[in-house]
Amino acid sequence: MTSNSCAVRKAVIPVAGLGTRFLPATKAMPKEMLPVVDKPAIQYVVEEAVGVGLNDILMITGRNKRALEDHFDRVPALEATLEAKGDITKLDAVQATSGLGDIHYVRQGDPKGLGHAVLRAKQHVGYEPFAVLLGDDLIDARDTLLSDMIEVQQKTGGSVVALIEVEPSQISSYGCADIEDIGEDGYVRIKQLVEKPAADEAPSNLAVIGRYVLHPAVFDVLEHTEPGRGGEIQLTDALQVLAAEEGEGRGVYGVVFRGRRYDTGTS
Ligand code: UTP
DSSP: OOGGGSOOOEEEEEOOSOOGGGTTTTSSSOGGGSEETTEEHHHHHHHHHHHTTOOEEEEEEOTTOHHHHHHTSOOHHHHHHHHHHTOHHHHHHHHHHHTSSEEEEEEOSSOOOHHHHHHTTHHHHOSSOEEEEOTTEEEOTTOOHHHHHHHHHHHHSSEEEEEEEOOGGGGGGSEEEEEEOOSOSSOEEEEEEEESOOGGGOSOSEEEEEEEEEOTHHHHHHHTOOOOGGGSOOHHHHHHHHHHOOSTTOOEEEEEOOSOEEEOSOO
């Protein structure tokens, strides 16, 4: 079976980062558990994945991340108390989190970078395309970014990144995409990704955000990816290789997102 005919069924959510930007809030608590309105940030991300049919979810976790596993687990004593009190609204809210998809966990060990975290998913994912969602970006549930990206992956057989247009002065905070218009409606081809370029050297004002739909060829590339920026194994470096090569699972495409996004990654 080629990847083109292989549906996207699995989501990988890396949550093993140290979250240094939010210290001291994240000294003992994962940044993904920080509340956004009435839910921890991670719950929106899991709901987004499940909402497009990705019921098989793998979280790449690390030390201090046990609260994440607890959040998606049953709490029989709490449920019994709420039931006895007749607080059905809260009971529904508590039960909703444990009924979300089929969530698996694997530890990253050393947090050696996002690329290294994604590589830890290799065995669980196998040879099929998969989505990667980062908790730093929350996408409004009314927008269809992830399903649009899945469609592009299925059409192209390559890997797909999400892009947003930013003010030129902001591009130095992001990975930046050098793109080629290939005459397709809704997506472009990525020629090159440039990590955090100075504004006057940036090839565009298109920034990479935390949604990816990847061909499993990325795993083989990651296995040979040396530590890059910050001494970390960078997913961007592996995508760079896939963008430059031709053949099975090669080619990287970008979907420009113009919907509502909430960035929890900047303090
Ligand atoms: P970030 O670059 O935001 O790093 O990682 P971070 O450690 O979470 O946060 P700061 O910069 O220290 O504040 C982007 C995503 O990749 C995951 C993070 O959990 C986050 O979702 N990640 C990063 C890992 O899972 N493992 C790593 O080794 C690095």
